[in-house]
Amino acid sequence: xxxxxxxxxxxxxxxxxxxLADVEHQGVRIDKTYLEGAITSTTKEINDAEAxxxxxxxxxxxxxxxxxxxxPGSYDQLAAVVFRDLGVPSKKRTASGDRESAAxxxxxxxDIPLVKHFLTAAKLKKARDAYLVGIQREMVQHDxxxxxxxxxxxxxxxxTFRSSCSNTxxxxxxxxxxxxxxxxxxxxxxxxxxxQGELDYGQIEVRIPCPYTxxxxxxxYVCDPTKDMHRDMAVxxxxxxxxxxxxxxxxxxxxxxxxxxxxxxxxxxxxxALWEGVDxxxxxxxxxxxxxxxHLTDIGFTELGTIDDEKPEAGTWAAHxxxxxxxxxxxRFKVYAQWKxxxxxxxxxxxxxxxxxxFAVHAPLDKKxxxxxxVQGVAFHCLxxxxxxxxxxxxxxxxxxxxxxxVHDSINLDIHPAELDDVFDMATSIMTEEIxxxxxxxxxxxxxxxxxSPTDGSWFxxxxxxxxxxxxxxxxxxxxQKRFGAWDGQLVTA
DNA sequence: TGAACGAGCCC
DNA sequence: GTACGCGCTCGTTCA
Numbered sequence: 001x002x003x004x005x006x007x008x009x010x011x012x013x014x015x016x017x018x019x020l021a022d023v024e025h026q027g028v029r030i031d032k033t034y035l036e037g038a039i040t041s042t043t044k045e046i047n048d049a050e051a052x053x054x055x056x057x058x059x060x061x062x063x064x065x066x067x068x069x070x071x072p073g074s075y076d077q078l079a080a081v082v083f084r085d086l087g088v089p090s091k092k093r094t095a096s097g098d099r100e101s102a103a104x105x106x107x108x109x110x111d112i113p114l115v116k117h118f119l120t121a122a123k124l125k126k127a128r129d130a131y132l133v134g135i136q137r138e139m140v141q142h143d144x145x146x147x148x149x150x151x152x153x154x155x156x157x158x159x160t161f162r163s164s165c166s167n168t169x170x171x172x173x174x175x176x177x178x179x180x181x182x183x184x185x186x187x188x189x190x191x192x193x194x195x196q197g198e199l200d201y202g203q204i205e206v207r208i209p210c211p212y213t214x215x216x217x218x219x220x221y222v223c224d225p226t227k228d229m230h231r232d233m234a235v236x237x238x239x240x241x242x243x244x245x246x247x248x249x250x251x252x253x254x255x256x257x258x259x260x261x262x263x264x265x266x267x268x269x270x271x272x273a274l275w276e277g278v279d280x281x282x283x284x285x286x287x288x289x290x291x292x293x294x295h296l297t298d299i300g301f302t303e304l305g306t307i308d309d310e311k312p313e314a315g316t317w318a319a320h321x322x323x324x325x326x327x328x329x330x331x332r333f334k335v336y337a338q339w340k341x342x343x344x345x346x347x348x349x350x351x352x353x354x355x356x357x358x359f360a361v362h363a364p365l366d367k368k369x370x371x372x373x374x375v376q377g378v379a380f381h382c383l384x385x386x387x388x389x390x391x392x393x394x395x396x397x398x399x400x401x402x403x404x405x406x407v408h409d410s411i412n413l414d415i416h417p418a419e420l421d422d423v424f425d426m427a428t429s430i431m432t433e434e435i436x437x438x439x440x441x442x443x444x445x446x447x448x449x450x451x452x453s454p455t456d457g458s459w460f461x462x463x464x465x466x467x468x469x470x471x472x473x474x475x476x477x478x479x480x481q482k483r484f485g486a487w488d489g490q491l492v493t494a
Numbered sequence: 495t496g497a498a499c500g501a502g503c504c505c
Numbered sequence: 506g507t508a509c510g511c512g513c514t515c516g517t518t519c520a
Contacts, residue, residue: 074517075500094500103501126502130514160511162505169513172504180503205505265509372510376505408505408511 002350009358012385013155019388019403020153020163022395026402027148028170029414030139031189031458035132038183042128049121058114061085073125075102078118086112108276123180131184134168146192153406160373161359162380162408171407173459185460190414196453197401197415198462199427201386201446204379204409205259210444211356212374213339217332222444230254237274237324238292239299246286252277257321261328264368268307271321275304340371356441357381380408382446385438386431387411393426417455417488424450424465424472454484 050072053059062081063070071077079102083090088110090100100106107115139147151170158164165171173188174180190196203222206229210219221229234245234253256273277283278292285295296302296317305316312318329337347353347370352362355374359381365373383406390411391403401419405412415423431448450472453461461484464475474480474487481487 071517076517096499098499101500122501126515129516130503134514154512157513158511162511164512166513169504172502172513174503175505176503260509263509264507266507268508270509367507368510376511379505410505 003352003354003360003362005354005360006358012357012381016384016388017155019384019391020155020406022391023387023403023405024150024153026404026414027142027150028404028412029189029191030135030147030149030187032139032147034189035136035139035187038187039128039132039136042124042132042183046121046124046128049117049124053114053117053121056114056117058086058112062114072118072121078102078115082107082112082115086114088112108280123177127174127180127183131168131173132187135187138168151405159363159365159369160380161355161361161377163384163406165406170405170412182460186458188459190453190456190458191402193455194401194414194416195420195455196457196459196462197413197420197423198410198451199386199413199424199431200410200449200451201379201383201431202449204382204446205375206262207444207446208375208379208382209262209336211441212343213336214443215333215335215339218336219444230258233258233324233328236327237321238295240285240295243287244285246283248281249278249283249286249292252281252283257324261325263372267312267318267321267325270325271312271318272304272307274321275317340367343374344370355381356439382431382435382439383409383411386427386435389430389434390427393430394423399423412459415452420452420489421471424467455488457484 053072058081062072062077062085065080065085066077076099079090079100082088082102083100091106092101093099094101104119107119135149138149138151140150141147149168149170151168152166154164154166155161163171174184188196206218207222209215210222218229221227228250230250230253231242231245234240234250235242237253237257238245238249252274256277257270260270260273278296283292284290285292300315301317301320303316305312305318307318312322343353344367347365352360353370353374354360356378359377361373387403387406394401394403399419399422400416401423402414403411404414411427413423427450428448432446435446436442450465451462452465452472453459453463463480463483465472466475471489473489477487
């Protein structure tokens with residue numbers, strides 16, 4: 001057998017399991033009073049949204065079709081009413097092809113109050129039932145009289161050798177939707193007198209491809225802090241000057257083009273996503289009132305173009321993005337593209353591959369999985385190695401700070417205020433320097449981003465920290481001041 | 495009662 | 506020649 005998991009990888013995995021057991025044992029403190037209030041108020045909002053749904057003029061069609069079986073939470077029923085009774089043309093079908101898709105994306109660009117009320121209620125129900133009620137079900141009282149959840153971290157359920165988390169899943173708490181994020185993350189609070197801390201591996205998903213591919217362009221992007229791949233791609237895709245790229249447009253390109261394309265997407269999916277994305281956020285050019293949509297019209301893009309087996313018609317947005325794809329893999333990241341071909345060919349020849357961390361894989365995978373899983377797996381292994389070191393070192397030095405969670409590329413802690421600088425220095429040393437001894441194959445630097453809440457803060461309250469004059473302070477002091485008042489440094493208030 | 499499915503949240 | 510990777514949890518539907 002050519003590919004065999006190394007004894008070192010086995011040992012690493014077992015030690016990681018022990019460290020995660022310690023994380024599970026610590027648990028995350030829950031604000032029980034806030035949680036109960038949030039469930040009550042969210043329930044009220046759900047009732048209001050469902051009342052609006054029931055009194056909508058189109059709801060009589062729903063009644064007529066489903067009668068006593070009417071369920072205002074049913075996506076099946078929503079699809080029937082909208083795409084049959086209202087005669088709205090559907091853009092896509094479900095995976096099985098059984099019916100029209102009723103996912104939120106299928107209604108983009110439509111202004112149907114019935115749908116708006118349904119989706120408002122659905123989002124609120126998600127927040128309440130999957131998150132708030134999930135936390136409530138799992139929380140337990142400790143001897144200190146306070147309430148905690150103890151999630152399970154699993155190392156045996158992910159084919160890429162990442163971790164997963166269940167009961168409840170700490171790894172998918174809302175972050176993008178501001179209201180949902182606030183509602184849910186305020187449940188997770190610090191132990192009395194502690195701070196919520198977060199240690200992120202910055203850009204790890206574009207750094208780990210470097211030791212596999214040695215792509216010089218990618219390596220230059222992650223080694224030079226003045227370079228910005230997402231901004232560059234926004235400039236190219238939207239034909240702008242760098243200073244016209246807003247943060248929101250950069251984020252759109254980052255999520256819906258760069259990452260999607262790295263993971264194996266293509267213009268057939270990314271072109272429509274960008275086309276609709278500029279309208280969803282009503283994006284404008286930086287320092288201007290002009291919308292990105294108007295800009296696209298001005299430079300001649302007035303049609304998305306069709307996505308089918310044929311090449312999209314010249315002059316359409318789809319044809320333009322197709323050209324971007326060709327440049328992306330054919331020129332900009334051509335070394336990465338060649339690695340993908342070589343790596344997949346070797347997998348087919350050998351019946352498997354071995355990750356940089358020594359994990360052998362023999363599973364039947366498609367090309368995307370073969371090329372993505374060694375990157376995602378190894379990115380997580382860097383996190384797990386660091387987490388294990390940190391857990392063991394905090395114990396060794398009898399420190400009071402505790403690791404309480406992990407989200408693939410970040411570590412969450414309850415940090416004792418007196419230990420704030422020490423924990424951040426220790427973590428930075430482990431995550432950026434000591435890791436190089438364990439991972440000598442790293443050919444680009446790894447970076448650690450430190451975040452903290454005020455003392456007694458919640459997960460909602462964490463903000464970026466920066467080291468100045470030997471100690472850590474808010475990276476954006478004005479923002480911190482506005483939200484929390486004076487920076488409380490390492491003052492011990494408990 | 496349980497499984498399949500569709501949906502939506504995370505990295 | 507190909508068409509976004511990996512999870513967990515929920516409600517609906519149906520056997």
